[in-house]
Amino acid sequence: MQIFRLFTLLFVSGANCQTCERSFRFYEKQVEWENKLIEEMSASEIEANLKYLTSQPHVGGTRADYEMAQHLKEVWMSQGVDNVEVKGYEVLLSYPQEDNGSGVQIIDERGQVKFTAALFEPQIDGNFYDNSVLPGYLAFAASGTVEADHIIYVNYGSYDDFKYLEDELKISVKGRLVLARYGKFFRGDKVQNAQRFGAAGIILYSDPQNYAGDNGQASPYPNSWWLPGEGMQRGSIVWHDGDPSTPMYPAIKGASRISSEKMDLPRIPAHPISYNDARKIFAQMVGPQAPDAWQGGLNITYNLGTELRNPGWKIRLEVNNELKLAKTYNVVGKIIGTVEPDRYVLLGNHRDAWVYGSTDPSSAQATMMEVLRSLCSLKKKGWRPRRTIIVGSWSSSEFGYMGVTEWIEEHYHTLQNKAVAMINVDTAVVWPYNLFVCASPLMENVMIEASKQVPPPDKTLGFDSLYTQWNSRRRYSKWLVDNRLASYSDHAGFYQRLGIPIGYFGWMPDPEEWPEIDYPLYHSSYDTFEAMKNYVGPEFTFHLAAAQLWALVVLKLSDSLILPMKVTDEADFLEEIYTELYEEHGDFFQINNISITYLEEAIKGFKQQAKDFQNEIYNLDQQQELQVRQINDKIVQVEKAYVYTEGLFYRKHMKNVILGTSILDQYSGWSLPGLRELIFEHERENDKKKQKEIIEEIHVHLTVIVATINGAAQQLID
Ligand SMILES: *[C@@H]1O[C@H](CO)[C@@H](O)[C@H](O)[C@H]1NC(C)=O
Ligand SMILES: *[C@@H]1O[C@H](CO)[C@@H](O)[C@H](O)[C@H]1NC(C)=O
Ligand SMILES: *[C@@H]1O[C@H](CO)[C@@H](O)[C@H](O)[C@H]1NC(C)=O
Helix, strand or coil: CHHHHHHHHHHHHCCCHHHHHHHHHHHHHHHHHHHHHHHHCCHHHHHHHHHHHCCCCCCCCCHHHHHHHHHHHHHHHHHCCCEEEEEEEEEEEEEECCCCCCEEEEECCCCCEEEECCCCCCCCCCCCCCCCCCCCCEECCCCEEEEECCCEECCCCCHHHHHHHHHCCCCCCCCCEEEEECCCCCHHHHHHHHHHCCCCEEEEECCHHHHCHHHHCCCCCCCCCCCCCCCCCCEECCCCCCCCCCCCCCCCCCCCCCCHHHCCCCCCCEEEECHHHHHHHHHHECCCECCHHHCCCCCCCCECCCCECCCCCEEEEEECEEEEEEEEEEEEEEECCCCEEEEEEEEEEECCCCCCCCCCCHHHHHHHHHHHHHHHHHHHCCCCCCEEEEEEEECCCCCCCHHHHHHHHHCHHHHHHHEEEEEECCCCECCCCEEEEEECHHHHHHHHHHHHHCCCCCHHHCCCCHHHHHHHHHHHCCCCCECCCCCCCCCHHHHHHHCCCEEEEEEECCCCCCCCCCCCCCCCCCCCHHHHHHHHCCCCHHHHHHHHHHHHHHHHHHHCCCCCCCHHHHHHHHHHHHHHHHHHHHHHHHHCCCCCHHHHHHHHHHHHHHHHHHHHHHCCCCCCHHHHHHHHHHHHHHHHCCECCCCCCCCCCCCECCEEECCCCCCCEEECHHHHHHHHHHHCCCCHHHHHHHHHHHHHHHHHHHHHHHHHHHCCCC
C-alpha cells in the first residue's frame, strides 16, 4: 500500500529514470513526514481550541478582536512559529447605534404600537451574555425609517422572485416595504434586488422551513441544532470586499479615505427578525395568497400582503446604524522555507464572529490552530518546509472580508510574485455528512491526493479513507471538486485580484435529506460550543479529518519538489466552461452574430500546451534546481494570468475573467463572470441603443478572455 503510493507519487510528478533514485528517496522522506503529521494531530486539541474561541462574543473591531489576536500570537510563538505579527488596520465598520435601536413595529390606526419585534435573542442556554452581544442587525444597511400601510412578501428576494411579482402577479414593489426570507443565496443580494426593483425597505427573516427541522415542529436549540423561534441571523449586506473607505488600496496609517457618499453602500433600510416575530407580521398580511412554492414552514397561510388586515394599521421599519472607524487585527504567522523561502503557501481563515461563532468561523479557526501546532511539532523533530508557509487569522471578515482584503492590498505585489496557493476554510464542520470541496482547477489534484491519505473520521461507516467517503457520498453533486469559487469566504480577494490558486472545503449536510435547510444557527447567538459538542460533532473526529486534510495539502504544496498541480486539469476545466457557455448561451451568440470559435481555438491551444508541458515535467532532470524552479513558476503563473487589471465591466473590483461570482449571488460561482454579467444585463435591457452598446462590450470582453487564455498558455513556454 505504502510502496504503491510512492510509485503513484513518482508517476504523478513524472520523474524519469535517471533521477528515480534521488526522487524516490525524496518522496520516501516526504511520505514519512506526512504520516508523522497525520499521527500528530488530535481531536481533543481542536475541542480545547474551540472552547477558547467560543468563550466570548468576538465581533470585529471590538476589544475581544484585539484580545484574541494577542492570545493567538502568544500561542503560535510558544509553539515555534518562526515569525508572528499582529497587524491592525483601521477600517470602516457598521454597528447598530447605542441607545437608538433599530426595529420593526406594528402600529394601529391611532398610532399605538401593537407589537415590537425583539432586538435581542433571549438567553436560553445558560451561556454568558454581556453587552458585547450585538442585537440583530444588518451591517451597512442604510439608516432611515419606512412606515407603510402594506408589506409585500417576496419569497427569497431573488431576482426571479421580484420578476415574477412584477411580470406574472402584476405587483410592483416600487416605493414599498418588502419582507423576504433568508436562505439560498447571499443576503446582500436580496437587499440589492429590492433596491433594483425600487423597494423602499426590506425586512429579512429566517423561515422554519429553511432553518428549523420539521418546519419548526422539532424541538429547537438548546435541545438540537435547529434554530429556535427567537433566533436571528445577523450579517453584512455590502457587496464589495474590504474597507469601503479605502477601495482597492490598503488602509495603512495616514490613508486617504473617500466620503461616505462616494462609497458603494446599500441605500435602503434593511433589518432581520426571528420567525416568531415574522409570524406576527404575516398574520397582518392579506391580499392574494402567495404561490405554493413561496409558502414557508410557519403555521399560517402566506399571503402576498399588498394590504394589511386592519385598515389604518401600519408596519414600521426603523434602522439606526452608524459607520465607525475601528481597528481590527489580523494575526499572520510564518514558517520559513529552507530552499525556496520566497515562495509562499498560504492558509487562512477569519477569526471574528457575529457572536460566539462556534461553526462560523471557529470550527475552522480551531482546526487551523491544530494544523499549526502539528506543523510546529514536526519542526521540532527536524522538519522544515522547502517553501515558506504563511498563516493568516483574519478579522472583521463578517463585515465584508475587511482584514484580509486590506492585507492583500498591502502585500499585493509580493503575493502576485511569490504566492503559490491559498487554502481557506471558513466552516470546517457544519454537519458531518460529507465533504464539500471547492478549488480552482490547479488545486484539484492535490486535494484529491491528500484526501486519500486521511483516515476515515468515522470507522463505523465502512469507508477506508476520507477520499472514499467524499467520493461515495457525492452521488448528489455533479462535481467531486467544484471549480466555481464564488465569494462566500476570505479566499475571494486572493483569486479575484491575484489569480492565486485556491482550495476551500468543509463538512456539509446531505442535500437529499435536507434540501431546503441552511446551517440553522448561522450568525445567531445560539451558534455555541454546546451546539457543536452536543449535536454536531461530539468527538471532534470530523474536525480532525478536516485538520489532517488541510495540513497535508499545505505540506504537499510546501514540500514537493514539483508542485502537485496539473495544468491538464486546467485545460479540462476550460473545455468544460466552453461547453457550458455554448449550451447556455449558444443561441444568444448566434442571434447577435458573435463568433465564439476563437475562444474554442484558444482553449484547444491551451490544451495542447498543457499536454506538452506535462511531458516536459516527465523528462525533467530533477537534480537541476533551476529547472525545477522554472517548472513550478510556470505552473503557478497559469491562473495568475486570468487577472485582467481593468476588471469586469459592471464589477471593476473583480479582476479574474475566468473564475468569479454570479452577479445575482455572491455565494455562487460563475465561470467567465464578465461575459455572463454582460449577457445578463443585455437580456434585461429594453433600450435598443443600450443593447447595442452591451453587444459591443461583449465583443471586447470576449477578446479579453481569448487573450487571457492565450496568455495563460504562454506562461508554459520559455
Ligand atoms: C402557530 O404556532 C404558534 C407557536 O407555536 C402559536 O402561538 C400560534 O397560536 C399558532 N397559530 C396558528 C394559527 O395555529
Ligand atoms: C437616531 O438615529 C437617527 C439616524 O438613524 C438620527 O436621525 C436620530 O437623531 C437618532 N436619535 C437619537 C436619539 O440619537
Ligand atoms: C446578423 O447578421 C445578419 C446577416 O449579415 C443580419 O441580417 C442580421 O441583422 C444580423 N443580426 C444582428 C443582431 O446584428
